[in-house]
Amino acid sequence: MNFEDFKYHEKNIPASSGQKTLYFENLKNTFYEEIKAAKNKHDYFNQFDQDSVENFMIRYASHKANLAEYYTYYINESYHNKELKYREKTEKVFNLILQKKLWNIQLQWRANLINIKEIRTTWDFSFWNRHITSCPFLPLVEEAEVAILKQYLRDPSNNHDSDEWIYNWQDYREIMEKDEDGDLSAMPDWYEFYDNRMGTGTLLLLPDERGSKEDYYADLGREFYINETKEKIATPATPYVPPPPYLFSGIEEMFKYARKFEDDKHIVELFKIANGLNKTEESYGNICDDEIDAAIELLKEADYAVPINGNSDWREAIKQCAQQYINNVIADEIDVVYEEYRMLAEIGLSKNDDQDVMSEFEKDSIAKIITSYILKGREICGEPQDFDF
Structure with a gap:
């Protein structure tokens, strides 16, 4: 998607650091007021625990402002390399x-x-x-x-x-x-x-x-x-009314809301990209022709010769070979994940809600x-x- 006509394109944003910070802080507040007003126009939020809805609206407005401010980062990240692919x-x-x-x-x-x-x-x-x-x-x-x-x-x-x-x-x-x-x-x-x-x-x-x-x-x-x-x-008992479900403020929940209610196609695309970066890679668990082809394509990306063990079923051998390749890539990436884990622990931050x-x-x-x-x-x-x- 072309972002040249994006409402929050960098050419439309104040250049100075101080003005830019104030701009996006005000934008976050604007987004909050918008979703708060939208709450009264549709019944989407009525099905959820209302305390969680308020928390969702606050986080949604903040995330939306973040997407608008760093849209170039998210666009670039959507083309992430092999290492990030398995993160x-x-x-x-x-x-x-x-x-x-x-x-x-x-x-x-x-x-x-x-x-x-x-x-x-x-x-x-x-x-x-x-x-x-x-x-x-x-x-x-x-x-x-x-x-x-x-x-x-x-x-x-x-x-x-x-x-x-x-x-x-x-x-x-x-x-x-x-x-x-x-x-x-x-x-x-x-x-x-x-x-x-x-x-x-x-x-x-x-x-x-x-x-x-x-x-x-x-x-x-x-x-x-x-x-x-x-x-x-x-004695007729009072019918049990289960409490409304909790509305989590995760990336996927925010994307679902954006896809349903956002009018700006660029904002929806950014939510989609952020959600895609948060998705797990597809599994190669079942043995069928399509997945064997996928396993072979996966092995083609390897920059070294991947050994294949013998097996009475050649398709099982290919599947196991591809999975062992994935496991080796993950093993190589574990240190990076561990380093990030330690860093967040040391400064007392969490990636979760x-x-x-x-x-x-x-x-x-x-x-x-x-x-x-x-x-x-x-x-x-x-x-x-x-x-x-």
């Missing part, structure tokens, strides 16, 4: 370290060895599994852990697509369930690889004291509320149900209605 994949794989650190913490927490303010019940580990990069109590990633992850990625026996690694890394019951041979067959390969090199495998021997007590109290509380409901069954995540944490409806069961169970046992057990 988001690399960041996602880097999170495997965070998941393992959270898993180790969970094992210690369940054994009553540590207390954590942001963990009320075992359910909260599932919450932080979904928001791992915003988890506030994880210790910093160490260089040794980064080195281990790079070893894991370069190991030919671990040529899995990183998109296949997205599941509940904190599902204690599933991971710790032994099969008929007495093995932990659901244990992620990455966890075993890490334990064997960091010597943390002994954490698996810790007892699940918290989980057992939690189940006991929750069962008592659940049974109490079930019986209470049966007694009131004859941590405030939004904490708001969702406090409003988690499933967590509220579970805590109500546990506290009622404690009350039935004549014990304090707290989580100090």
Whole structure:
């Protein structure tokens, strides 16, 4: 798209630094007033939690002003090179370290060895599994852990697509369930690889004291509320009205709004570019002709000879070869991601909307149900209605 006629083209903006700063600060306020006025013209925001809507409008106006001010940067970034092409994949794989650190913490927490303010019940580990990069109590990633992850990625026996690694890394019951041979067959390969090199495998021997007590109290509380409901069954109950969903202020949510309501085609294009830069690369997980062709095209970009291992299925061999190439590229990029991670940690900044995540944490409806069961169970046992057990 040609941006020569862009309303906020650099030729239309004050040249001096001070005037330029003031211009875009005023523009941000203007954008906020515009979206605030638009809120009254359509019902899009009515479906969401209103506190989150206000936060969305503020962040949207700020992001829109940022796109207008730095539009040339976003245009150039849309043509990013091979290294940047895999950046988001690399960041996602880097999170495997965070998941393992959270898993180790969970094992210690369940054994009553540590207390954590942001963990009320075992359910909260599932919450932080979904928001791992915003988890506030994880210790910093160490260089040794980064080195281990790079070893894991370069190991030919671990040529899995990183998109296949997205599941509940904190599902204690599933991971710790032994099969008929007495093995932990659901244990992620990455966890075993890490334990064997960091010597943390002994954490698996810790007892699940918290989980057992939690189940006991929750069962008592659940049974109490079930019986209470049966007694009131004859009385028409007030229909349950679920709370409105939370409107997150992420790049994708902002793009959806811009595509639906923005009139300026240049602004929409900039939101599209920003969203595209935030997207994950497509997966090569399934074996079909189109994806085999895609895997071959992927291997063509390599600037070195990529070895291919033998396999009874040549298509499987090509798929694995392409995935190993991706893993090697990611392994090469991990250090850059780690450096950025350390820099942000040192200055106390985050790439996420941590405030939004904490708001969702406090409003988690499933967590509220579970805590109500546990506290009622404690009350039935004549014990304090707290989580100090």
